[in-house]
């Protein structure tokens with residue numbers, strides 16, 4: 001795993017695309033290219049120290065543009081420890097936020113050390129396009145260019161020139177493929193590919209008007225965020241000894257020795273669903289469609305910095321602002337992490353499960369092959 005880059009974007013593939021297609025305005029697409037103005041060469045793959053990005057509003061921005069950019073900043077400020085801070089005079093490294101109506105969006109990748117830009121234009125002067133561009137500023141590449149993307153999308157009927165290259169040096173932090181990523185192009189359009197999972201109908205900004213749950217997880221990991229952003233979802237097939245000792249206890253099961261833990265798995269429906277992790281069998285049990293589903297691939301929730309996460313009794317029919325987002329449906333609805341006591345044959349198990357953002361009065365748990373829909377449950381929050 002590369003230590004200093006979350007993604008390396010396939011610059012060359014995009015340069016080729018640019019040369020053959022030219023710019024297309026008013027599409028959700030954008031193109032990346034390295035800055036090479038004068039003597040400054042592109043110096044890629046550098047993080048912003050402490051996750052603090054210095055920015056400047058360019059004079060090309062309208063008042064409405066500034067509002068959209070501020071909304072994009074808020075996405076990062078709410079979901080990650082990344083902070084966008086206005087540049088002080090003389091500070092060398094900064095992102096100039098600009099309008100360029102020749103493109104939908106374009107940005108330099110990572111921190112270049114000098115002037116760099118994040119631009120949107122045409123009908124793309126929206127907060128979600130700016131979230132995407134600023135994702136590039138923070139070193140994120142395109143989800144549909146991941147090395148493993150062929151397992152999830154394909155490009156039938158697309159001209160060869162329209163098929164983006166895979167980023168073989170792309171460090172995806174062992175994360176699940178995320179159709180809902182703001183860094184994923186819209187699907188059913190060549191550059192975004194066609195999902196192999198035919199249950200998945202939408203990708204990228206069509207799903208999430210901002211950072212997806214997994215986008216935020218990846219940024220928080222890449223920038224080593226602390227506090228309430230310090231929890232980490234780890235691929236449970238690849239748990240290190242340190243990961244195992246940091247697993248967040250989720251409950252107990254009379255038929256399982258030791259605690260059970262919190263996990264999330266990619267369900268065949270396309271949902272990423274929080275559930276209960278059995279460490280002995282490396283299985284994530286989730287509830288979906290009235291049944292329990294055993295998933296052999298997914299993440300376990302860890303608390304490596306020992307921050308105070310706790311379970312609180314359902315506070316009413318709303319999601320507390322400090323609740324931990326565990327997953328999402330394929331339509332982009334956030335799934336929070338709950339737990340409840342399930343009594344079966346006189347035995348009581350405490351089982352983690354899912355809470356739908358749009359139906360916070362209920363939670364769903366799976367146990368012993370069945371799904372339980374309950375109104376009395378706890379929700380995982382950060383104190």
Ligand SMILES: [Zn+2]
Nearest residue numbers: 030132136142
């Ligand atoms: Zn992009």
